[in-house]
Amino acid sequence: MxxxxxxxxxxxxxxxxxxxxxxxxxxxxxxxxxxxxxxxxxxxxxxxxxxxxxxxxxxxxxxxxxxxxxxxxxxxxxxxxxxxxxxxxxxxxxxxxxxxxxxxxxxxxxxxxxxxxxxxxxxxxxxxxxxxxxxxxxxxxxxxxxxxxxxxxxxxxxxxxxxxxxxxxxxxxxxxxEGIDIQSTILDNSGWGRRALQGIDSTLEKLSRISSGVSGKGALINELHGILSTRANSPQVNLKSTSRASIEELADLAANQDKVSRLKSDPSLSVFGPKCTPIFWELVKGDSSVVIGxxxxxxxxxxxxxxxxxxxxxxxxxxxxxxxxxxxxxxxxxxxxxxxxxxxxxxxFRGGTVKVRVLAEEVTAEISDERVEPMLGDEIEVQESMAMFLCLKGWAEICK
Incomplete structure (x- = not known):
């Protein structure tokens, strides 16, 4: 603050x-x-x-x-x-x-x-x-x-x-x-089975975008790395690697349509090898679950x-x-x-306007239909509710 x-x-x-x-x-x-x-x-x-x-x-x-x-x-x-x-x-x-x-x-x-x-x-x-x-x-x-x-x-x-x-x-x-054998649940008509099927397609789509080098590749890798890092905190998860390089390696393997077809025909197969197959299934779980605070x-x-x-x-x-x-x-x-x-x-609060000096870089805020995307050091006049939000978050200070 x-x-x-x-x-x-x-x-x-x-x-x-x-x-x-x-x-x-x-x-x-x-x-x-x-x-x-x-x-x-x-x-x-x-x-x-x-x-x-x-x-x-x-x-x-x-x-x-x-x-x-x-x-x-x-x-x-x-x-x-x-x-x-x-x-x-x-x-x-x-x-x-x-x-x-x-x-x-x-x-x-x-x-x-x-x-x-x-x-x-x-x-x-x-x-x-x-x-x-x-x-x-x-x-x-x-x-x-x-x-x-x-x-x-x-x-x-x-x-x-x-x-x-x-x-x-x-x-x-x-x-x-955690503790769910996700490859087995795919064969069931269970909640996790249905989520896993959707998670496979979603994860493969993200890996395809990474391997093709599309714009935003870095952000996708960061997202998947965040999922792996979060899941690796569980004692029930045993991954040989959670690195960004491993995600790129998996993405290259998943670009092989023969491997993807074999995976979908028999989820028990380690089509991406002993290192990358567990990474793939943890990404599927991460895509299908909810992150509880x-x-x-x-x-x-x-x-x-x-x-x-x-x-x-x-x-x-x-x-x-x-x-x-x-x-x-x-x-x-x-x-x-x-x-x-x-x-x-x-x-x-819906008071008047307040002038603030921005202390943070690359932030976006929206309060009561007022949207700001200021640069570090900008002095901007905003509604009181926006000024309060920015200052209490430590993103700005009141101009003297």
């Missing part, structure tokens, strides 16, 4: 002053939730808070106007206890965090493009995995824009609240395709952590100025005529 944050802290304060206590959304069983708040200016988080009702929460927000607000995904007997072991864990929501920062080949430097990709991933997670394959019901789910780079799916089915970390990890592993401080998948905190719906995100916003499932669909547009609908 660039300097001048006090200006935006004041606007956050005005936002929390403007909302009525009764209009605040609170998670189910509010009294059993732990809350955490991040203050402005780099002070330590204020943790182990608990609130009996909306009024007391609202009072805290008005007095502190924090940079960011979180509540526990877990339910506790005594959420205000300082030691986790003494809180008395009662269960936890099942959370799926999709963050554009974790997508191979995607960068938030082109923010609107990243949001479009991650929204599609969130829809796909629900539409291809959670509902059809796990049987999760829409009535137990809440869908939210995180306020920054992604979307959250909260599942509050009473039958799932007591799942331990190992059970939650099995769900994540299945979605990632990780918790940076522990590198533990958010879904697996039964004592995690998640951003509170209705709060402002201190790294963007956008509001954490709930949306109905049908509006998550990126192909819907009425799809959710977070870069317009999650905007909380």
């Amino acid at each position: 660039a300097g001048g944050w006090s200006r935006f802290a004041l606007r956050f304060s005005e936002y929390y002053d403007s909302i009525l206590p009764e209009s605040i959304w609170t998670p189910p069983r509010l009294r059993n939730r732990e809350w955490m708040f991040i203050p402005w200016g780099g002070a330590p988080p204020d943790r182990h808070r608990a609130f009996p009702d909306k009024k007391s929460l609202h009072s805290y927000l008005r007095s502190r106007a924090p940079h960011s607000c979180f509540h526990s995904t877990a339910y506790y007997q005594d959420p205000s206890e300082l030691k986790m072991a003494e809180k008395g864990w009662l269960g936890a929501d099942l959370i799926f965090d999709l963050d554009g920062d974790h997508l191979p080949g995607v960068t938030d430097n082109d923010f609107p493009a990243m949001i479009e990709v991650i929204q599609g991933q969130a829809w796909r997670l629900w539409n291809e995995f959670l509902e059809p394959e796990f049987g999760f019901k829409e009535k137990h789910a809440q869908f939210t824009f995180s306020g920054h780079r992604g979307f959250h799916i909260h599942v509050r089915d009473p039958n799932l609240l007591h799942l331990d970390s190992n059970a939650r990890r099995e769900i994540v592993n299945y979605i990632r395709g 990780t918790a940076g401080e522990t590198d533990e998948v958010v879904t697996v952590d039964t004592k995690r905190v998640i951003r509170w719906v209705g709060s402002l995100h201190g790294k963007s100025g956008l509001r954490v916003t709930e949306l109905p499932l049908e509006r998550l669909d990126p192909d819907s005529s009425n799809k959710f547009d977070p870069l317009t609908e999650a905007v909380a």
Whole structure:
């Protein structure tokens, strides 16, 4: 975050002053939730808070106007206890965090493009995995824009609240395709079998473009390298190489139509050799799965952590100025005529214009239909919501 944050802290304060206590959304069983708040200016988080009702929460927000607000995904007997072991864990929501920062080949430097990709991933997670394959019901789910780079799916089915970390990890592993013999599933009429068939064609098409040397070859190699690097972090994945050179080697092998025909006739064959065949199948899995966000401080998948905190719906995100916003499932669909547009609908401030100096290179931002693609050092006059976004991301500073 660039300097001048006090200006935006004041606007956050005005936002929390403007909302009525009764209009605040609170998670189910509010009294059993732990809350955490991040203050402005780099002070330590204020943790182990608990609130009996909306009024007391609202009072805290008005007095502190924090940079960011979180509540526990877990339910506790005594959420205000300082030691986790003494809180008395009662269960936890099942959370799926999709963050554009974790997508191979995607960068938030082109923010609107990243949001479009991650929204599609969130829809796909629900539409291809959670509902059809796990049987999760829409009535137990809440869908939210995180306020920054992604979307959250909260599942509050009473039958799932007591799942331990190992059970939650099995769900994540299945979605990632870990432990799945993908060559065998192609012969089944299963979810992964159908995804694998599509993934084969998609992966072969990308490899063909790399081997033919088309424009954008480097970006494609980076995308596939990102997939391999992500998948190689799993202890169940054993690849001899994840290098860009290996991807180019695979692309050259995949240009041989005889090998491709043999692969499609019998997926069990190692048509690309002992080194490149495993790389190919991990790329197919990566193309067919969904990248679920990780918790940076522990590198533990958010879904697996039964004592995690998640951003509170209705709060402002201190790294963007956008509001954490709930949306109905049908509006998550990126192909819907009425799809959710977070870069317009999650905007909380609509003031005048502000002049900012750009501190970042090659960035693209779009807020409330205002789009900027500035160069490093540019001084531009933008709407307040855009200025807040650029400055809180550290991409710009207010001109003195």
